[in-house]
Amino acid sequence: MTSRRSRSAVPPGKTIQLGLFPLSVQLRRIQPSFNEWRYYGLSVQPDLFGGAALVRNWGRIGTAGTQRVDLYPDEGAAVNALTAMIRYRLKRGYIVTQP
Numbered sequence: 345m346t347s348r349r350s351r352s353a354v355p356p357g358k359t360i361q362l363g364l365f366p367l368s369v370q371l372r373r374i375q376p377s378f379n380e381w382r383y384y385g386l387s388v389q390p391d392l393f394g395g396a397a398l399v400r401n402w403g404r405i406g407t408a409g410t411q412r413v414d415l416y417p418d419e420g421a422a423v424n425a426l427t428a429m430i431r432y433r434l435k436r437g438y439i440v441t442q443p
Contacts, residue, residue: 368385372405
C-alpha cells in the first residue's frame, strides 16, 4: 500500500547542516494539500538540581500548542535525546527552519 504523504525529509537540492551539539532547534512541516501546518520546537535547558531538561513544544502553526518537559541527569543525556528526536522528526517529513 502506498502512502499519500511524502516522506522526503530534505527538499531536493538542499542540505541541512546543524551544529555539532545543538541546544535548540525549530522544525516545521507544511503540507497544504493535507491542511497541515505544524511546528516542533526543541531546546535543552538547565534545571534547578544540576541536571538538564529537554523542553518540547509542538502544535499547529499560529497556536500555543503543547509543551512537555523531560528531565535528564546531565546536559549530555539531554542533547542525545534532542538529536534522536531531531532524527525522528526529519524522518516524519519535518524540515529545520532558520532562527
